[in-house]
Structures are given as C-alpha cells and as structure tokens.
Amino acid sequence: MFSTGIDVGRTACDAAEPHTVEGLVYQVCRWCGTASFRKLLCPVCASSDLEPGRSDGHGVVVRSSVVNRYSRVMRNESLVRFPEGFVYRCRIVGAAPHLVSVGDRVRPVDGTTSEAGEVVLELCDPPLTANWY
Numbered sequence: 001m002f003s004t005g006i007d008v009g010r011t012a013c014d015a016a017e018p019h020t021v022e023g024l025v026y027q028v029c030r031w032c033g034t035a036s037f038r039k040l041l042c043p044v045c046a047s048s049d050l051e052p053g054r055s056d057g058h059g060v061v062v063r064s065s066v067v068n069r070y071s072r073v074m075r076n077e078s079l080v081r082f083p084e085g086f087v088y089r090c091r092i093v094g095a096a097p098h099l100v101s102v103g104d105r106v107r108p109v110d111g112t113t114s115e116a117g118e119v120v121l122e123l124c125d126p127p128l129t130a131n132w133y
C-alpha cells in the first residue's frame with residue numbers, strides 16, 4: 001500500500017463543485033399561479049393562499065442602481081428578475097457597485113440568502129476590470 005498523493009487533483013476538482021445552495025424560497029399563488037417573493041398576498045388576485053416554491057436564486061439584473069454613491073457605504077441594489085417569474089430588489093456584490101449593469105446574471109452568495117433581511121447576490125460574470133492580477 002503506497003500512498004503517492006497523486007490523487008489531489010481529483011479532490012481539488014470536487015471542492016470546486018458548489019455544495020447545494022439553499023437558494024430562495026418564493027411563493028406561488030394556488031389560485032392564479034403567480035410567483036411572488038416575500039409577499040403576504042398574491043400581487044395579482046390578492047389571495048393569501050400561497051404555497052412555497054424554491055428557486056436556485058439565479059437571476060438577471062433588470063435595473064441597476066447605486067445607493068449611497070460618493071460615500072464609503074456605497075453599494076449596488078438592483079432589481080433582479082428570477083426565471084420563476086418574480087422580481088425583487090437585491091444587493092449585488094462581486095463587483096464595484098457602478099459596474100453592475102442590466103442583463104448581468106447573478107447568483108446567490110453562499111450562506112447569505114437568508115429568509116430574513118436583504119438578499120445578497122453576486123455577479124456570475126464579473127466585469128473584466130476585476131481581473132487585475
């Protein structure tokens with residue numbers, strides 16, 4: 001039994017695979033099927049009969065805005081459209097706030113898509129200026 005350690009490449013590959021992200025829990029109206037997020041009532045028919053659905057949290061920026069511009073707490077808050085059919089204002093990280101643009105794909109940051117508080121997403125494809133190394 002000789003351990004050569006040659007297998008490390010394989011384990012590094014496994015480590016790169018994202019462990020299951022909790023994603024986002026949204027609501028689907030039982031009456032009209034409209035998806036919403038963090039709403040108590042269906043935005044279309046005002047039914048409170050909502051059942052939870054689970055999104056992997058991958059979405060696309062539909063409106064990008066920088067809040068607290070010119071201050072140290074400057075950050076990006078973008079409206080993100082999710083394929084399940086709802087739009088939500090999320091905080092975007094992974095790039096400078098002014099470099100987040102409409103059409104950018106975003107995904108949840110590990111462990112930060114909590115059920116309370118703000119939803120934090122990161123850019124799937126950070127702008128080229130991030131590759132400064």
Ligand SMILES: [Zn+2]
Nearest residue numbers: 029032042045
């Ligand atoms: Zn409805």
